[in-house]
Amino acid sequence: MNFALGFKTTMGESGSMEALEKQLICPICLEMFTKPVVILPCQHNLCRKCASDVFQASNPLWQMRGSTTVSTGGRFRCPSCRHEVVLDRHGVFGLQRNLLVENIIDIYKQESKRPLQPKAEQQQLMCEEHEEEKINIYCLTCETPTCSMCKVFGAHKNCEVAPLQTIYNRQKTELGDGIAILVAGNDRVQAVISQMEDVCRTIEVRITEVHLPKAQL
Structure with missing residues (x-):
């Protein structure tokens, strides 16, 4: 319910598409939700594939044969609030789909003028x-690129992370600003050098003018 209200509010504001996009990011893959989207009992959402990855990583003894579940039961914790999610014999396929979020994703894709996922596979x-x-x-803690599963279960689970594209854009901007500062600094240095050369030429001219009358005498 809050999601729908937030959607109606932000769509009427400037920069609403960026604000909406942030609400459509999966906390596991840190990309836009991929349908089907499932809603957990704690009301947080996940891509069903991501939910399956988290579930299988939390239940290494869970056995799958094709699409048929051999074992029953199972549980994992929500990556957003750590609430324990208990599954029935259907596993993640027993989780309810969030059709509202899926519809909002469709609307977002229709309204967005830029491709959501650049094809650079x-x-x-x-x-x-x-x-x-x-x-x-x-x-950000280790200053190295990594994957979302490393954040959830691997070596970076206790680290602070950010989307790779965000860091890339930030560092690109910082590099551009740094280059601009260097260029501006170089311009100032060249200006000072020019002023010093002008001063030197002025001094030489004055020295010449001072000694010239004596030479004529």
């Missing part, structure tokens, strides 16, 4: 620890 780096996971976040 061939250049996408993959995590060495989790071979099927893309490197899509940056660990």
